[in-house]
Amino acid sequence: MSSKHDPNQNHLLAALLDAEFDRLAPHLELIPMPLGDVLYESGGKLAHVYFPTTSIVSLHYLLENGGSSEIAGVGNEGVLGISVFMGGDSTPSRAVVQTGGFGYRLPIRVLMEEFNRAGPVMRLLLRYTQALITQMSQTAVCNRHHTVEQQLCRWLLLTLDRLPTNELTMTQELIANMLGVRREGVTEAAGRLQGYGFISYRRGHITVLNRMGLEGDVCECYAVVKKEFARLLSDTRNRQPARQ
Known part of the structure; x- marks a missing residue:
């Protein structure tokens, strides 16, 4: 390897x-x-x-x-x-x-x-599954009750949490497909976030300029998912020594 x-x-x-x-x-x-x-x-x-x-x-x-x-x-x-x-x-x-x-x-x-x-291993995988189910459930609630702008903020933040950079390669069409909304809705929401100075968007590249701004604009769904992953998987960062 x-x-x-x-x-x-x-x-x-x-x-x-x-x-x-x-x-x-x-x-x-x-x-x-x-x-x-x-x-x-x-x-x-x-x-x-x-x-x-x-x-x-x-x-x-x-x-x-x-x-x-x-x-x-x-x-x-x-x-x-x-x-x-x-x-x-x-x-x-x-x-x-x-x-x-x-x-x-x-x-x-x-x-x-x-x-x-x-x-x-079984216990770790089951805890992860519980956290994933929380993400799925919260996504369903978010898509039903929150604005496209809030959904876009949630999606951007969850994506940033998994990357070492603040730059994403993603077209608005693909984001619309992910969120299950019309592309025009994503275009309007992204335009507002860019107007706030939270992101910069051009030619399929999104750069997050102000993460705190996104966190202030996002709905509660992001925090619910992040808190549940932290609660269930707080030990999944470093190799654990073998137990004697």
Whole structure:
């Protein structure tokens, strides 16, 4: 594994005990996750779970008429493919790369062998799943009750939390697809945020100039999600020493 790319860039992998990580490490495969890449389709059978490191993946729910909206995002804090250890081998959502980068994939068989030990790995993955469900629930509430401007602020802040930079590569059309709103609504909301001096937007690139401004404009949904992830996953930052 290259020193430039390290599985410990993913917070869940970094939180494993040495013995657990050592059992998984030989099976972790570094893969590129380019923008727009589909990791799995709705209803498809999963062969791997994915641990993003420098990429962010959007989970979309697809409607029969072809419409879709984001139900959650997964970055270096999490794992994609929770359905495999929650009792199923497929998922109703599509996983598409929102921010290009890298990640690691792990065969389901290997993960399930570790999960079925009913030890720290199982408890960690279940805590992460609870946090992810909170994000999904809050996204549904936000999309129903809050303005496009507030939704855009929430989305920008959650994306920033997973990146080492304040610059995002994302078109307004893609953001509209994520939020499940019309592109015109995103254009108006982004224009207002730019007018406030919170962001700069040009040619598919968004630069956040004033994060505190976004935090002051966002609805409560961002804080709810961030607080729940912090509560459940406060120990997912550094490798834990093996217990004696």
